[in-house]
Amino acid sequence: xxxxxxxxxxxxxxxxxxxxxxxxxxxxxxxxxxxxxxxxxxxxxxxxxxxxxxxxxxxxxxxxxxxxxxxxxxxxxxxxxxxxxxxxxxxxxxxxxxxxxxxxxxxxxxxxxxxxxxxxxxxxxxxxxxxxxxxxxxxxxxxxxxxxxxxxxxxxxxxxxxxxxxxxxxxxxxxxxxxxxxxxxxxxxxxxxxxxxxxxxxxxxxxxxxxxxxxxxxxxxxxxxxxxxxxxxxxxxxxxxxxxxxxxxxxxxxxxxxxxxxxxxxxxxxxxxxxxxxxxxxxxxxxxxxxxxxxxxxxxxxxxxxxxxxxxxxxxxxxxxx
Numbered sequence: 001x002x003x004x005x006x007x008x009x010x011x012x013x014x015x016x017x018x019x020x021x022x023x024x025x026x027x028x029x030x031x032x033x034x035x036x037x038x039x040x041x042x043x044x045x046x047x048x049x050x051x052x053x054x055x056x057x058x059x060x061x062x063x064x065x066x067x068x069x070x071x072x073x074x075x076x077x078x079x080x081x082x083x084x085x086x087x088x089x090x091x092x093x094x095x096x097x098x099x100x101x102x103x104x105x106x107x108x109x110x111x112x113x114x115x116x117x118x119x120x121x122x123x124x125x126x127x128x129x130x131x132x133x134x135x136x137x138x139x140x141x142x143x144x145x146x147x148x149x150x151x152x153x154x155x156x157x158x159x160x161x162x163x164x165x166x167x168x169x170x171x172x173x174x175x176x177x178x179x180x181x182x183x184x185x186x187x188x189x190x191x192x193x194x195x196x197x198x199x200x201x202x203x204x205x206x207x208x209x210x211x212x213x214x215x216x217x218x219x220x221x222x223x224x225x226x227x228x229x230x231x232x233x234x235x236x237x238x239x240x241x242x243x244x245x246x247x248x249x250x251x252x253x254x255x256x257x258x259x260x261x262x263x264x265x266x267x268x269x270x271x272x273x274x275x276x277x278x279x280x281x282x283x284x285x286x287x288x289x290x291x292x293x294x295x296x297x298x299x300x301x302x303x304x305x306x307x308x309x310x311x312x313x314x315x316x317x318x319x320x321x322x
Contacts, residue, residue: 003186004131004164008064008088008110011035013187014177014314015112015133015166016194016307018042018068018091020141020293021268021280022206025053027199029060030307035315039091042078043070050078054085064088066112070142071095072228083107091133094144094231098127114168114189116145121156125163132156133189136169137220140192140295142233143169150183157184172297177317190314192295197307203279205287207304209236214299224291225252227276236292240273262289 005013016031018041028038040057042050050067057065066089067082069075075092079100082090090104091112104111105128113124114133121132134156136149145152149169157165167180168189180188195202196210209217213236220234223244229252235241243256252258255274263271263285271277271290279287 004110005037005187008037010037010064012311012315012318013166014311014318015039015066015187015189017141017168017189017191019191019195019200019202020278022195022200022202022278024199024201025056025060027194027197027307028065029057030197030199031194031311032057032063032065033061034308034311035063036311037064037066037089039066039068039089042067042082043073043075045078047077047081050081051085054082054087058085066091068093069100071097071100072231075100079103083109094142097124097129101127101129112166114144115156116143116152117147118152118155118159120144121165122159125160129163131164131166132160133166133168134185135189136167138170138234138296139168140195140218140234140298141293142228142231143220149180153180153183153185170295170297171314172295172300173313174315174317176297176300177314181317188314190310192293192298193301193310193314194307195294196301196304197310198304199307201280203281203283203287206279206292209288209292210294210298211302211304213294215296218294218296218298223249224274224276226272226274231276233276233291233293234295236294236298238288238290238292240289244274262286 012035014036018039023041031038068091093114097113112131113129115121134153153167164186166187166189167185172193260273261270263283279290
């Protein structure tokens with residue numbers, strides 16, 4: 001049976017999650033060139049910058065790649081731009097995919113949508129989404145639901161036997177890939193492992209924390225809510241989180257040190273303590289107090305390596321264990 005990746009011309013059913021501002025065109029191109037599917041994080045990118053990024057990826061690799069759009073904000077212009085550029089995969093998250101569906105279908109692109117529950121998966125399939133990404137709560141970054149990957153993936157796969165399902169959340173190595181396939185997934189969606197890819201723009205402080213962290217060092221929280229309110233996420237515990245917890249998790253306006261500028265970037269400007277901003281190359285200051293997103297699989301990672309090596313490790317899980 002032909003898989004979703006075969007139809008796209010992607011050699012391996014492995015997708016690099018859009019890891020926010022740490023995502024670079026070099027990372028996306030490297031993943032796609034290595035046989036996976038690289039995905040640009042385009043939700044807050046200007047039209048001119050998105051055009052530049054799409055052209056840069058296309059210049060760096062002949063292989064398919066995708067663009068991710070968070071539906072918490074209007075994305076009509078970015079969607080139209082990506083489709084006009086002929087991007088073959090559009091991935092959506094955190095909202096109703098229905099308003100995007102017709103344009104994606106008419107353009108002949110493949111529509112991925114990330115969900116956190118069976119009900120959300122059914123709703124997406126009902127409007128014609130091509131591939132469902134079932135995200136367990138072990139995932140790093142913003143987390144849609146509260147069900148574990150182990151429980152969610154087979155439930156979604158059973159509910160939607162005719163729709164390809166990818167597993168997301170806590171998957172960082174070949175063992176996680178094997179487990180996902182055993183649960184009924186037709187591929188995986190991986191974020192945290194790619195934060196340590198050499199091509200990512202991940203700040204050195206964030207890299208160091210990721211390399212030494214365990215699953216217990218991550219926390220499911222809403223502490224970094226400025227810029228994206230009421231959106232639970234998983235990040236590494238740090239002083240910002242500890243101060244907020246000690247104060248009783250107060251609402252905005254009553255949080256300790258909420259007007260502190262903890263870091264600055266020469267192009268992106270100042271970063272306040274509770275901002276939904278992860279540190280990237282160029283940030284200076286107390287960057288360890290920023291949003292250090294990470295999934296529970298972080299304890300299986302150690303050190304920076306090329307994106308191709310990350311893909312190769314994950315690909316080992318596609319083959320029967322000897």
